[in-house]
Amino acid sequence: MITTIDVALGERSYPVWIGPGLLEDTARWRAALRGRHALVISNTTVAPLYLDRVAKGLDGLRWSSFLLDDGEAHKTFDNVGRALDALSLLGATRDACVIALGGGVVGDLAGFTAACWMRGIDFIQMPTTLLSMVDSSVGGKTGVNLPAGKNLVGAFHQPRAVIADIDTLASLPDREYRAGLAEVVKGAAIGDLPFFEWLEQHAASIASRDSTTLIEAIARKVRYKAGVVARDETEQGERALLNLGHTFGHALETAGKYKTLLHGEGVAVGMVLAAQLSERLGMSGGADSARLLRLLTVLGLPTAIPAGMAPEQLLALMRLDKKNTAGMLRLILWRGIGRAEIVGGVQEDAVLSTLKAAIDT
The missing domain is CATH 3.40.50.1970 (Rossmann fold)
Structure with missing residues (x-):
């Protein structure tokens, strides 16, 4: 089919x-x-x-x-x-x-x-x-x-x-397969709470590569992204939401010289950090962050910053992100699962504190 x-x-x-x-x-x-x-x-x-x-x-x-x-x-x-x-x-x-x-x-x-x-x-x-x-x-x-x-x-x-x-x-090796699941979770976390709930219910089947469940997961994520792309092809607005976790994640990948983390693994850790920063800024509560962390863990994805990476180094790399404007950090954060938004002018001290707290945990 x-x-x-x-x-x-x-x-x-x-x-x-x-x-x-x-x-x-x-x-x-x-x-x-x-x-x-x-x-x-x-x-x-x-x-x-x-x-x-x-x-x-x-x-x-x-x-x-x-x-x-x-x-x-x-x-x-x-x-x-x-x-x-x-x-x-x-x-x-x-x-x-x-x-x-x-x-x-x-x-x-x-x-x-x-x-x-x-x-x-x-x-x-x-x-x-x-x-x-x-x-x-x-x-x-x-x-x-x-x-x-x-x-x-x-x-x-x-x-x-x-x-x-x-x-x-x-x-596909297991690690590469799991890395792909991060992008599936990301789509649900951005703007589709029912899909996130479906992923929670079917996480074990998806992790075991059940083909019927997998095709459904792929189709739901692609359908969501296709709709966003059709409305905002060149990322002037809504499409930027698809970068949830990417500003953190790209910094992690670059710091590891593209050898420490796969892209999907960087996105997984980046989503956790974005959720934690959202909490720090008073945009969301801990329950949603905990659900995200739990789902990523069940799917076998990393959720912590790799050893040896310094908060200041990661912040410096985040300053190069393409979404930034006028020298200010512009991040994709959320107000809970399915409610991501673009936030401009994010204070660097809040980002640095989030990175330090994650490394010290």
């Missing part, structure tokens, strides 16, 4: 297909390719598992592949340059298509490459991790990291289609 969710953006609208066997359902996704050239961007872990399946759908086209090493540290300008060189060698024209086969790193870099080539060509997302299925593959955010921080350079560039084949999750 295939679930279809439409991201409604007028002429740039596109489908998200969720279900088993989609990589081999070439009749479905081949129609999204409009030209004669295709470049498949993947990594050295995913390509040996799934590239052959995609290749069968490219019969008759001129295509090639470009492989990254696995990991966040490889989402760089240098690799974008190499991918653009691959398009050049392919002779890719303006009707070419880039196919992103992999997780969030591959999707972000492939989308940014497509946005840059000849000022923008088509690309298709084929996410193979839970995190990328429920979050990064939907919405058109693309980009690369700099030493100073994560995703500081990028573009909004919507895909032609998203093919979320849940069969690929069978090869």
Whole structure:
């Protein structure tokens, strides 16, 4: 059974297909390719598992592949340059298509490459991790990291289609799977209390990878995000709410040099810190924070700042966040589960106190 969710953006609208066997359902996704050239961007872990399946759908086209090493540290300008060189060698024209086969790193870099080539060509997302299925593959955010921080350079560039084949999750290590669950929880925590309650009720089934429950969880999160993106494509307002936990989380990832925490793990810890800061500012009570902490723990996600990170270092990294305005911190906080909001002018001493308290706990 295939679930279809439409991201409604007028002429740039596109489908998200969720279900088993989609990589081999070439009749479905081949129609999204409009030209004669295709470049498949993947990594050295995913390509040996799934590239052959995609290749069968490219019969008759001129295509090639470009492989990254696995990991966040490889989402760089240098690799974008190499991918653009691959398009050049392919002779890719303006009707070419880039196919992103992999997780969030591959999707972000492939989308940014497509946005840059000849000022923008088509690309298709084929996410193979839970995190990328429920979050990064939907919405058109693309980009690369700099030493100073994560995703500081990028573009909004919507895909032609998203093919979320849940069969690929069978090869996903437990840690990567759990990291994806953080993004599922995040959507519920932002603006969907009934979904949060559903996650609490089905946490054990989700943690054990029950396929029926998992498809429902993925679909509910994607449907929520698709609605937000349709209303605020370029993050001028409501879409910023999708960054709950990200300002803290990106700082944690950067402080660990993208080796200590996976993105979803950073988001999990970041959501806890955002909830604790909301308490400190008098916006919410402890009961909601406790429910969030309990759900993340049941799902096997980290909730504490890793050892060796200093509060002052993390605050300095948070100052580089893209949401900040006029030199002031602008964070996504909440008034309880399902009631997130954008808060500008957050005082740094409150943030620093929250970080210190979390480290000392």
